[in-house]
Amino acid sequence: MSIIKFLDEFTSDNLKDRGSSRRDALNTFSSLGKKAAMAAVPFGLGAVSQKARATTTAFQNDSITDALQLALTLEYLEAEFYNKALDSGVLPTGKPEQIYMQIAKHENAHVTLLQTALGSSSIPSPEFDFTAGGLFDPFNEDGTGQETAYGQLLALAQAFEDTGVRAYKGQAGNVMSNPDVLTTALQIHSVEARHASEIRRLRSLDGWITLNERGDNMPSQTQAVYNGEENLIQGGVDVSTLGSGDPFTAAASSQAYDEILTGQEASDIAGLFIVQ
Amino acid sequence: MKNKKIKVEEAVSRGSRNSRRRFLKMSGLAVAGTGLLLSCSDDDDFTEPTDPDPDVFDLGAGDLGVLNYAYALEQLEAEFYTRVLNGSYWSGAAMEEKNILQDLYNHEVNHREFFNAALNENFDADVVLPSSLEFDFSSVDFNNRDSVLSTAQLLEDTGVKAYNGAGKLIETGTYLVIAGKIVSVEARHAAAIRSIRGGDMDDFKLFAGDDIIDSSGLDGAENPSVIIEAAGGFITTPFTANELP
Structure with missing residues (x-):
């Protein structure tokens, strides 16, 4: 799907007639800069009715709330993963x-920030399975051994961080109607990118993604995280044609721009680790 | 009107001075709608805005202003890494550091040429920031590892804050997504440089250190005026950003 096509899909006016819960959520988000607002909203109101939203098929509808719920799901996944790793x-x-x-x-x-932002539209954490149905044993719970488990801990961290970067980027257009939400989302997005760079470097890779390469010793199941990263066309122009020499090789031209994941692509990846 | 390679839906009819006036007017209204005040938007009769100093280039308003702003920052970064690769620290550096700085040079030059192409395909040449900004890196010793790496860290962190703060000023979704594609690469750069420097002092959290990420887990975001003030020491070609916050 082209970017223009993708962008066209969320410029519809379906945001304008949303109910009060969305306005409340946005008002809450506007005051995020104030530390006092943090944790002021009880987590999980409406949790039962919205439980299904955390599943992999919940994010079809383009809106700020859906974008933030997708973000929260990914943050739940990452937070629990790192907590268990530690x-x-x-x-x-x-x-x-x-x-x-x-x-x-x-x-x-x-997680706390997004729960607060969503307020009554917050969602509970899904139940995660970081073995992805028995493929992995990153916490050495099943006796795979420290060395193998550590390798999987690193590989999954890389997949989650590179997914996070692409997923937030994919939602930027969906939240651009609200400058406060957009800025906060961008401020999270670049932190995910810092994480991704460091985890990749800890795995002896470059901090950036070359073409659609998932990198040495990454399980083939993580390839969906990297598909599309080989794109060289930015705003309709092939950036590898803008000059000659090292900066304009296909490798460098792909490294210089991270690509988006759509909400569906991101939730499909997260869904591999969510107990249905 | 130019035959555009870079397609942006809202970029129609900007091919003349007259259409530029309309663009400024329209973008002024659009930005005012977000609660920001612009000096150019109270012009009732659509006369050409009075330039306080016609000899000094102004970045402009709206998407044009943001793209010119990004182009200035990418020119700065590309020039910095060009000088790094011509310095004796880089030529004798450890392989890991050499490779990182070569990659950063590649990416920033690519970004610079992207903005040059995007601006010139969508806007009149006289409103596009000149491609030949001049710089003063006399405060940097390109033969000294710490001087190079600390400046790289400053520039990359500043780039992240700049793009994060400029996102809300972008009117066209396509440009916002492209800015997003670039800012995450700048953040990857910042983390790599910080990681190298952190390793020197056994600070393994410096890649996303508490000095740059706040207690809510958020990176920085600053308006153009703050960034231009901070980067101004390196840029000797004068320009103004009167229509950006």
Whole structure:
């Protein structure tokens, strides 16, 4: 799907007749800068009726609320993953553990921020299965061994962070009608990108994505995270044709721009780790 | 009207001075709708806005202003890494650092040429920021590792804050998404440079350190006026941003 086509789909006016809960959510978001607003809204109001929204098919409708619910689902996934990683005993102390501690701190803060922003439209956390149905054993719960488990901890972290970057980017257009929401989403988005860079470097990869390469020792199941990253056309122009030499190779031209994931693509990836 | 390679729906009819006036007027209204005040939007009879100093380039308003602003920042970054790759620190650097800085050079040059192309395909040449901004990097020692890496960190962190703060000023979804595609790469750069520097001092959290990420887990976001003030020390070609916040 072209970007123009994708953008056309969310410029419809279906945002204008939304009910009061959305306005409340946006008003809450507008005051996010005030620390006092944090945690003021009880988490999980309306949790029962909206439980289904956290499943993989819930994000068809383009709107700010849906965008933030998708974001919250991804943050739940990341926060629980890093929290369990830190509790697992699999992470080596020193640099790896320090990195995971810093990322966990941010992902947990993002959960709180988005719950507060959504207010009564917040959703409960899905139940996650980080083995993806038995494919992985990142916390060494099934006796796969420390070394294998650690490799999987790193690989899954990379997949989650690179997904997060693409998913937030894919929602930018959906929230651009509200400057406060957009700015906050961008401020989360770049933090996810910092995380992605560091996890990739911890795995001895570049911090950036070359073409659609998932990188050495990444499970083939993570390829969906990287499909489309090989795109060279930005705003209708092939950026590899804008000059000659190293900056304009296909590899460099793809590295220089991260691509979006649609809401559906992002929730499909997250869905691999959600218990249905 | 030019035959556009870069397609932006709202970019129609900007091919003349007259249409530029309409664009300024319209974008002024659009931005005012978000609660920001613009000096150019109280012009009842559509006369050409009075330029306070006709010899100094103004970035302009709306998408044009933001694209010119991004073009200035990418020119700055590309020039910085060009000088890094011509310095003795880089030529003798450890392979990991050498590769990172080569990649950052590649990406920033690519970004610079993208904005050059996007602006010139969609706007008149006289409202596009000149491609030849001049810079003063006399405060940087390109033969010194710490001087290069600390400046790289400053520029990359500043780039992230700049794009994060400019997102809300962008009117066209296509441009917003492209800015998003670029800012996450700037953030990846910032983290890599910080990671190298953090390793020097056993601070393994510096890639997204508490000095730059707040307690809500948010990166920075600053308006153009703040960024231009901060980056101004490196840019010697004068320009104004009278129509950006």
